[in-house]
Amino acid sequence: MTAETALAPKHSPRDYKSDIKPVWCPGCGDYSVLGSITKAFSELNLDPENVAVISGIGCSSRIPAYTDCYGFHGVHGRSLPLAAGLKVARPDMTVLVASGDGDGFSIGGNHFMHACRRNVDLTYVVMDNRVYGMTKGQASPTTEPDWDNALTPGGSGISPFRPLVIALAAGANFIARGFSGDQNGTAKLLKEAIEHPGFSFVQILSPCVTFRPDQKTWKDDVHDAAVDPTDEIGRAARRLMTDDGFNTGVLYKGEREAFQPPIGEATATVADLEGKFAL
Amino acid sequence: MSTLDINNIGEFLAHAHALEAEAASQYADLAEQMEVHNNTEVAELFHKLAEIEGKHIGKIDDKAGDTPIPHIPPWEYKWEGGQSPEAVVDMDAHYMMTPHHALRMSLKAEERAADFFQRIADNTTDEEVRSLSAEMAEEERDHIKWLNEWLKKYPEPENGWDEDMDPPMLQE
Ligand SMILES: Cc1ncc(C[n+]2csc(CCOP(=O)(O)OP(=O)(O)O)c2C)c(N)n1
Ligand code: SF4
Numbered sequence: 001m002t003a004e005t006a007l008a009p010k011h012s013p014r015d016y017k018s019d020i021k022p023v024w025c026p027g028c029g030d031y032s033v034l035g036s037i038t039k040a041f042s043e044l045n046l047d048p049e050n051v052a053v054i055s056g057i058g059c060s061s062r063i064p065a066y067t068d069c070y071g072f073h074g075v076h077g078r079s080l081p082l083a084a085g086l087k088v089a090r091p092d093m094t095v096l097v098a099s100g101d102g103d104g105f106s107i108g109g110n111h112f113m114h115a116c117r118r119n120v121d122l123t124y125v126v127m128d129n130r131v132y133g134m135t136k137g138q139a140s141p142t143t144e145p146d147w148d149n150a151l152t153p154g155g156s157g158i159s160p161f162r163p164l165v166i167a168l169a170a171g172a173n174f175i176a177r178g179f180s181g182d183q184n185g186t187a188k189l190l191k192e193a194i195e196h197p198g199f200s201f202v203q204i205l206s207p208c209v210t211f212r213p214d215q216k217t218w219k220d221d222v223h224d225a226a227v228d229p230t231d232e233i234g235r236a237a238r239r240l241m242t243d244d245g246f247n248t249g250v251l252y253k254g255e256r257e258a259f260q261p262p263i264g265e266a267t268a269t270v271a272d273l274e275g276k277f278a279l
Numbered sequence: 280m281s282t283l284d285i286n287n288i289g290e291f292l293a294h295a296h297a298l299e300a301e302a303a304s305q306y307a308d309l310a311e312q313m314e315v316h317n318n319t320e321v322a323e324l325f326h327k328l329a330e331i332e333g334k335h336i337g338k339i340d341d342k343a344g345d346t347p348i349p350h351i352p353p354w355e356y357k358w359e360g361g362q363s364p365e366a367v368v369d370m371d372a373h374y375m376m377t378p379h380h381a382l383r384m385s386l387k388a389e390e391r392a393a394d395f396f397q398r399i400a401d402n403t404t405d406e407e408v409r410s411l412s413a414e415m416a417e418e419e420r421d422h423i424k425w426l427n428e429w430l431k432k433y434p435e436p437e438n439g440w441d442e443d444m445d446p447p448m449l450q451e
Contacts (some may be wrong), residue, residue: 026372188354
């Protein structure tokens with residue numbers, strides 16, 4: 001018997017990778033996040049035809065091209081409404097949304113809050129590198145105020161957005177933080193996030209080695225959260241308000257019921273709908 | 280460093296197989312990354328390393344014979360720090376890296392792998408695990424010797440090896 005025993009998952013992580021070669025910079029944390037995603041899918045025994053990966057725009061948002069399942073590389077900041085529409089229409093599918101801190105918290109910030117509030121059963125993965133990587137290094141909502149670079153001399157001076165706190169206040173049902181340098185630990189977090197009903201938000205600290213080489217030290221900064229996940233919102237709020245930004249693990253696991261409107265009979269075909277948009 | 284106790288041949292083979300498979304897949308990924316960035320010399324080197332690791336997987340499967348190998352979720356292996364010891368630190372990759380850098384990366388990974396197998400051999404109570412793990416440690420040490428030889432051909436490049444007068448753009 002070889003290593004592929006009867007107990008092994010049906011599909012290996014590699015089965016979820018497409019043949020398209022990523023164009024990320026070598027060293028980018030997003031490679032490892034892609035590995036965590038495919039490992040989580042494999043351990044969940046998901047059939048690729050029952051999975052969709054949806055994204056907006058950014059280096060991190062390229063993930064749908066690199067996964068071999070359904071995918072949609074959408075418009076900047078608009079991945080969440082796309083994904084929510086898909087999930088309510090096809091609740092049988094596993095829908096994972098991939099984003100960056102620019103895509104998710106700047107242009108897509110409003111969608112983020114309302115997706116937490118709606119609590120559709122989605123997993124929202126934000127690869128946070130505290131910079132706009134794709135457009136060559138502008139400060140993002142999570143950038144430190146004193147990050148001094150050519151585009152923001154002396155730093156932006158603006159206090160950073162705190163996505164986990166916002167997610168909790170807005171109603172997300174699962175909140176976790178991972179680190180791309182811990183591919184296996186992050187795969188475990190993603191598996192839990194996908195299994196948990198409702199809107200699961202996972203921030204993954206994923207260094208941009210090109211525009212934020214200083215983030216290479218994150219491997220020394222991250223640490224396991226010293227406490228177990230809580231379902232008590234007050235305790236989670238205190239924990240997240242005093243968080244140093246480098247605690248990893250599941251930080252909140254709520255019990256809200258996922259939003260799923262009843263699915264009625266189709267009233268039109270896709271061709272009918274397309275007809276309405278024809279010029 | 281914590282002790283490693285693997286006292287069951289199935290569990291040992293699962294670890295050995297995963298360690299080599301992960302290394303092979305990582306080298307193949309790195310080779311692809313270098314191809315995308317037109318660093319053909321290093322791409323070729325990573326392909327070669329992937330091929331070597333691929334042969335090790337075959338060897339482990341041969342040794343396994345009819346022994347059932349349990350499936351272990353990636354986060355439940357007994358790796359120190361959560362990642363396979365033979366995994367290279369991909370944050371160290373650079374699109375302009377030279378064979379010297381690639382071989383150094385690989386050398387560190389092989390050293391961790393040799394240490395991993397040696398620690399199992401030193402701690403296990405199972406004779407079959409001990410002998411197989413000692414054999415694997417020896418093999419990893421052979422690779423270390425061979426990588427060191429290879430490195431002599433590629434001395435450390437001078438500072439400035441990563442300066443690019445025309446850096447790549449990614450825009451959408
Ligand atoms: C409507 C619109 N506005 C602006 C842009 C330019 N743009 C592309 S990606 C990006 C930011 C990406 O940053 P982030 O989401 O953090 O992803 P990263 O590249 O760092 O992974 C911007 C502003 C765009 N493509 N579309
Ligand atoms: S620019 Fe930054 S985020 Fe984009 S691929 Fe390169 S390292 Fe990754």
